[in-house]
Amino acid sequence: MSVTVASEWLNACSGCEISLVDLGERLLDVLNLVEIVHMPVLLDHKYFGQTGDKKHVDIPEAEVGLISGGIRNEEHAHIAAHMRSRCKVIIALGTCATHGGIPALANSFPVSDLLERCFTTESTDENPRTFEPPVPQLLDRCSALDEHIAVDVYLPGCPPHPDQLFSALTALVQGTMPELPAKSVCDTCPTVREGKGKLTELRRFLQNPFYSSPREPLDKMPCLLEQGFLCMGPVTRAGCGGDATTPRCIAARVPCRGCYGPVRHDGNPMLDMLNALASNGIDVKSLPEFPSLLRFAGAHRLLRPSRPRKER
Amino acid sequence: MSREIHIQPITRIEGHASIQIQLNEAGDVQDARVNIMSLRGFEKFIEGKPAEEVPRIVSRICGICPWMHHLASNKAVDRCFGVTPPPAAQKLRELMQTIAHAEDKLLHFFFLAAADFVIGPDADYSVRNVIGIAKAHPELAQKVVHMRHRAKMVLEKFAGKAIHPIAGVVGGFSKPMLEEDRREILAQMRELLDFALFTLEFAKTKVFPPYMETIQSLGVIRTGFIGTVDATGALNLYDGRVRLMKPDGTFTEFDVQDYADVLGEHVEPYSYAKMPYAKVWNEGFCLDENNPRGIYRANTLARINVADRIATPRAQAELEEFREKFGRPAQATLLYHWARLIEEVYACEHAIELLEDPEICDPQVRAEVEPRAGRGVGSVEAPRGTLIHDYSTDENGLITRANLIVGTTHNIAPMNLSVKQAARSLIHQGVVDQGLLNRVEMAVRAYDP
Numbered sequence: 146m147s148v149t150v151a152s153e154w155l156n157a158c159s160g161c162e163i164s165l166v167d168l169g170e171r172l173l174d175v176l177n178l179v180e181i182v183h184m185p186v187l188l189d190h191k192y193f194g195q196t197g198d199k200k201h202v203d204i205p206e207a208e209v210g211l212i213s214g215g216i217r218n219e220e221h222a223h224i225a226a227h228m229r230s231r232c233k234v235i236i237a238l239g240t241c242a243t244h245g246g247i248p249a250l251a252n253s254f255p256v257s258d259l260l261e262r263c264f265t266t267e268s269t270d271e272n273p274r275t276f277e278p279p280v281p282q283l284l285d286r287c288s289a290l291d292e293h294i295a296v297d298v299y300l301p302g303c304p305p306h307p308d309q310l311f312s313a314l315t316a317l318v319q320g321t322m323p324e325l326p327a328k329s330v331c332d333t334c335p336t337v338r339e340g341k342g343k344l345t346e347l348r349r350f351l352q353n354p355f356y357s358s359p360r361e362p363l364d365k366m367p368c369l370l371e372q373g374f375l376c377m378g379p380v381t382r383a384g385c386g387g388d389a390t391t392p393r394c395i396a397a398r399v400p401c402r403g404c405y406g407p408v409r410h411d412g413n414p415m416l417d418m419l420n421a422l423a424s425n426g427i428d429v430k431s432l433p434e435f436p437s438l439l440r441f442a443g444a445h446r447l448l449r450p451s452r453p454r455k456e457r
Numbered sequence: 458m459s460r461e462i463h464i465q466p467i468t469r470i471e472g473h474a475s476i477q478i479q480l481n482e483a484g485d486v487q488d489a490r491v492n493i494m495s496l497r498g499f500e501k502f503i504e505g506k507p508a509e510e511v512p513r514i515v516s517r518i519c520g521i522c523p524w525m526h527h528l529a530s531n532k533a534v535d536r537c538f539g540v541t542p543p544p545a546a547q548k549l550r551e552l553m554q555t556i557a558h559a560e561d562k563l564l565h566f567f568f569l570a571a572a573d574f575v576i577g578p579d580a581d582y583s584v585r586n587v588i589g590i591a592k593a594h595p596e597l598a599q600k601v602v603h604m605r606h607r608a609k610m611v612l613e614k615f616a617g618k619a620i621h622p623i624a625g626v627v628g629g630f631s632k633p634m635l636e637e638d639r640r641e642i643l644a645q646m647r648e649l650l651d652f653a654l655f656t657l658e659f660a661k662t663k664v665f666p667p668y669m670e671t672i673q674s675l676g677v678i679r680t681g682f683i684g685t686v687d688a689t690g691a692l693n694l695y696d697g698r699v700r701l702m703k704p705d706g707t708f709t710e711f712d713v714q715d716y717a718d719v720l721g722e723h724v725e726p727y728s729y730a731k732m733p734y735a736k737v738w739n740e741g742f743c744l745d746e747n748n749p750r751g752i753y754r755a756n757t758l759a760r761i762n763v764a765d766r767i768a769t770p771r772a773q774a775e776l777e778e779f780r781e782k783f784g785r786p787a788q789a790t791l792l793y794h795w796a797r798l799i800e801e802v803y804a805c806e807h808a809i810e811l812l813e814d815p816e817i818c819d820p821q822v823r824a825e826v827e828p829r830a831g832r833g834v835g836s837v838e839a840p841r842g843t844l845i846h847d848y849s850t851d852e853n854g855l856i857t858r859a860n861l862i863v864g865t866t867h868n869i870a871p872m873n874l875s876v877k878q879a880a881r882s883l884i885h886q887g888v889v890d891q892g893l894l895n896r897v898e899m900a901v902r903a904y905d906p
Contacts, residue, residue, distance in 0.1 A: 156497060159471045160520020160620045166568065167619070169606030173598065176588055187568065189468045189582035189898075195891040197463045220473075220494060247517040250502040259498035264724055266500065266860040268717045269731060270742075272724035279463065279475055279492050280727055287497075304520065304620050349854075350509055351627065351826045359633045359820055385618075397617025397624045399631045402513060404621070433507045433855065440514070 147177075148318050151207035152184040153228055155221040156248050156287055157214025161239035162186045164304035171311050178318045182207050192224075206231050209317055213238040215245045215444055216288045220281035229294040234317070236298040237290045243301040244406040245444025249287040252448040253436050256283050289444035298323060301382060303404035303441060308387030329408045330378035330385070330392045330401050335364040338371060346431035347422070348373040354398055363391065369400045375432065377403035380417040403441050413447060415439045459487070460887070464894055467491075469569040469586070470906045471521045472865070476897060477727070478880050484887025489880040491872050491901065493730035500859045508534045508828065508850045509627040515846065516621040518863065521564070523621045524557035524612075525839035525864070526846070528695075531625040533846040536833025538627060538854065540826050545819035546629030551695040552811045553616055553624065554837060556642075558694060559649060559804040560608040561840045562757075562797050565905050566656070567601045570794055573899050574664045578671075579892030604652045611642050629823035636818055643812040650771075650805035657775065657798040665795065674882070676790035676875035676900030678746065679704050681735060681753030682762045683867060685838045686710070690765035692803065694838040700763040701735060701753065706786055708763060709737075713836040716845055720862065721751075723870070732870040733862055746874050746881075755842025755867035756905060757796035762786035767799075769806035775799045790875045793903040828854020839864035841905055868904045875900040 154162060168175060182205040183190045192202040202223065210232025216222050229235055240246040251259055260283075264274045276282075290296050300313055300323070313323035326333075354374060356366040370376040378392070382405040385393050394401050407414045415438040422429050432438075439448050459482055465475035473494040481487040499518055503511050512530040516523035528550055535542060542550070568587045576585045576593065584592075591598035609619050615638055616624035617631075624631045665672060682702040687693040690700075701719065702708040711719050721736035734742040734751030743750035753759070762785060767773045776799055783792060811817060834847045842864030849858040879900040883893050 154473075156495065158517050158520040158523075160517070160523065163520050163564075163620055166564065167606065167609050169610075170599070170602055172602055173591060176591060181588065185466045185468045186471070187469065187588070188586050189895065191468070191582075192465050193463060195582055196889055196894060197465065217497065218495065247514055248497045250514070251498045253505075254498070254501055259496070259501045262501040262504075263496065263498060264731070266722070268720055268733075268860060268862065269722040270724060273726070274724075275726060276729065277726045279465070279477065280494055280729060283496065303517070349507055349828065351828065353626070353631060353823050359635060393613070393617045394623050395617075397631050399617065399623045399626070402510075402623075433853065434505055437506060437510060 147180045148209060149207040150179045150181050150184070150209045150211060151204055151228060151232055152181065152211040153224055154185065155212060155214030155225060155242070156217035157239065157241050159186060160304040161213035164307050165310055167307045168311055169307070175311070175314055179314070202227050204228060204231050208233050210235045211238050212236065212290055213242050215241045215249060215290065216284065216293050217248065218281040218283050222284065222293055225290060225294050234297045235294065236300055237296045238300050239305055240301045240303040240404055240406045240441045242290045243299045244442040245287055245289050246303055246441050249443030249448060250436065250440065252286045252443045253450060255450050256285055287444060292445065299325065299410060301406040302385060306385055306387035309384055326383040328383040330381045330383050330405070333383040333386065333390050334368070334378055334392055334395055336366045336368045336395065337364065338368040344371065344373055344425070344427055346373070346428050347375050349433060350374055350400060356398065363395060366398070369395070374400045376400035377414065377418060377438070379421050380407060380412065380414045381405050382408045406442050414442050415447070462889060462894070464898060467898055467901055469572070469902055471519065472906060474901070474906070476876055476901070478884065478897070480884070480887055484885065486877070486881045486884050489877045490727055491869065491876055493728040493869065496729040500861055503856050503859050506856050508537055508848060508854050508856050509826070511848070511856060512625055512627070513623055520620055522557070522561060522839050522841065522864070524554055525837050525844050527622045527625050528554055529835045529837045529844045529846040531627060532835025532837070533833040533848045534627045534835070536835065537831040537848055537850045538826050538829055539831060540628045540824050542629040542824055543819070543821045544816055545633065546822040548811055548814065548817045549630040549634060549822065550625055552808060552817065553612060553622070554695055555804050555808045555811065556608055556612055556646070558840060559653070559801060559808065560605055560612070562801040562804070563601065563605040563608070563656070565840070566794065566797060569905070570902050571664065573895065573902070574668055578895050578899060582891065585895070600652070604649060607645055608649055611645050615642065626823060628826040633820040633822045634818050639812055639818055643809065646805055646808045646812060650802070650809065653798070653801045653805045654771065657802060660795070660798055672791040673789045675896060676879045676903065677788060678749070678790065678871060678874045678878055679788050680749065680871050680874070682759035682786055683753050683755050683843055684760035684763040685836070685843060686764050687768070691768040692760055692764035692766070694804070696837075699836070699843060701737070702763045702786060703738070704786070713845060714834045716834065716847070716862070722862070728869065730866050730869050733867050734870060742870070744870060744873055746877050749874055752870050752874065753867070754871045755864060756793060756840070757800050758787060758793045759842070760838060761796045761799060767803050769803055769810065771806055772799055772803035775802060790900055790903045793905065797905070841865040842867040865906045868906065872901050872904055872906065
């Protein structure tokens with residue numbers, strides 16, 4: 146018995162879809178269990194019919210609707226609403242769809258600034274910076290999916306690990322809801338933590354962390370946060386390592402930057418991290434800037450343009 | 458009666474685009490355009506970020522080629538901070554990029570493009586895709602999926618994340634390679650080379666021959682080309698000078714730091730993507746297919762056109778055969794697929810060369826870095842073309858200004874010309890069907906956008 150699947154990518158980079166392809170041999174098993182009715186990356190189904198003669202967007206009905214990417218323009222909002230009306234279960238795939246992801250860093254700036262910058266670089270010709278249909282108008286900010294439509298399942302990750310995609314898809318095919326890890330990256334990190342340290346300031350990631358030899362396993366390396374590097378592990382949902390569990394950035398001896406979004410779905414990683422740092426006696430002024438603490442979670446109005454200064 | 462055909466979205470490509478075709482009263486093509494539908498604003502929102510963090514942010518420009526953005530960005534930040542990574546780190550970065558190229562080309566050929574040839578351009582959309590290939594040729598599909606996945610897992614196992622990488626760091630690389638890593642990856646890449654040679658042979662004998670006439674007539678335009686070469690004029694994906702070739706085959710070279718003197722970006726109201734053109738030719742920008750001006754192309758076909766040779770033996774033999782058949786520069790758009798598979802062979806051979814160099818295991822992989830004010834341009838050859846990241850930093854090493862020219866955008870103007878050429882030669886008296894419109898899309902898909 147196969148499950149019908151429709152898939153769309155909105156304000157996304159296609160990393161989530163590539164992660165799906167990275168199921169490897171399991172991809173062929175999945176393709177045997179699902180019937181894909183719409184998926185622009187792999188399938189030629191068109192919004193307005195195969196010869197473009199329909200007047201309205203028409204995506205076939207499906208049991209599962211997979212949507213990656215947040216909502217940045219009018220077309221995204223329209224497609225998301227249409228997918229909602231055609232699919233029984235909507236899955237927000239990846240951190241852009243669940244929390245805005247990297248593109249929501251743009252929410253620190255008004256749209257006019259984005260357009261101004263992109264179309265006035267030193268290599269760009271003079272131009273009026275206005276766009277006409279079918280190019281969609283930008284909305285005032287980049288939103289997570291659930292700011293526009295109801296979402297049934299959240300699968301964060303930038304991108305979600307193929308192992309997690311496989312278990313989630315298998316669960317849906319079997320008619321059950323996938324479950325997310327409820328732990329933090331710290332809870333699954335093998336490095337050595339000694340508790341409250343003497344640390345008072347954070348260091349920028351301008352040198353590699355200390356470990357005594359490249360052969361030394363990760364469970365002998367001191368915690369990167371306790372080494373003074375900003376590591377978002379305490380406030381980030383676990384799962385990036387897939388079945389192997391070890392967080393992937395830590396495996397490369399690089400600190401976590403929070404790509405799985407907050408541990409609690411509606412958490413605020415900036416506040417949580419500032420609290421964690423302050424309660425450990427670390428001077429938060431040692432951070433070069435704050436919006437990066439919301440690097441993956443700037444939707445839901447958590448990141449906003451700073452108010453223009455009043456003229457005196 | 459005049460009307461408009463709207464192919465939306467263009468499928469089996471990366472990203473959001475559509476094609477508008479305008480027909481006149483007689484039902485012939487008056488004009489055709491490619492619309493790029495999305496804008497995210499990376500050039501703006503990396504402002505104010507610590508520069509050393511940016512290589513981990515800009516990888517999200519593209520989930521298919523995140524290594525390319527990651528590495529071009531790392532190179533740009535190295536320059537801003539005035540640091541030179543140790544040799545082993547340079548080799549590790551280049552190795553990761555080379556393996557990512559090898560993986561990407563298999564993805565593009567089999568998952569995105571091949572269905573038009575293997576299943577056929579007129580087949581119904583429901584079977585004209587990788588799932589259709591998997592049903593019609595299960596053994597081949599198994600092998601493709603397996604080989605591509607292996608390459609991808611080499612990246613994940615060694616460098617942490619394969620998609621949106623983190624192992625390139627300002628001043629070098631995040632960890633050294635151990636001898637056992639080297640041996641394991643070397644064995645994998647030797648196996649991948651065998652598969653690359655099989656794929657090219659398969660394509661040359663089974664996939665392309667029934668379509669040779671289509672290949673030499675669909676979406677054909679006459680343009681210049683751009684790509685990176687080393688000091689001897691050989692193809693180089695990671696570093697070197699950028700060579701800009703005119704349609705007649707003559708060329709000049711420039712240092713990528715000077716890109717703004719050579720390239721301009723044109724804006725059209727029907728596309729969020731800017732259209733780079735050869736400003737240095739002093740002929741302006743024009744998309745008239747009978748008189749195109751300033752138009753050059755990037756990506757696989759462009760690179761093997763501008764390079765004098767390829768420095769690895771198997772790929773060089775293939776290049777010679779290709780040139781004998783199609784000349785230099787070859788202009789037929791669908792030859793991008795053929796060129797892609799030659800580059801696939803090169804990427805595998807070059808990865809093996811890098812792995813056979815014992816210096817790649819040197820434990821010294823990161824230089825000391827101090828943030829400072831500066832400016833740096835970093836570039837690599839991404840699968841889709843010459844990728845340029847240009848940053849300026851303030852005295853704290855925070856980004857003050859960024860300008861990016863992304864691989865795909867070099868081909869936006871030529872894509873418009875190819876689509877116009879394809880639509881004009883295929884659509885007459887207003888008659889269209891699914892297969893015919895798919896052929897117009899094939900003229901876009903060749904560019905691997």
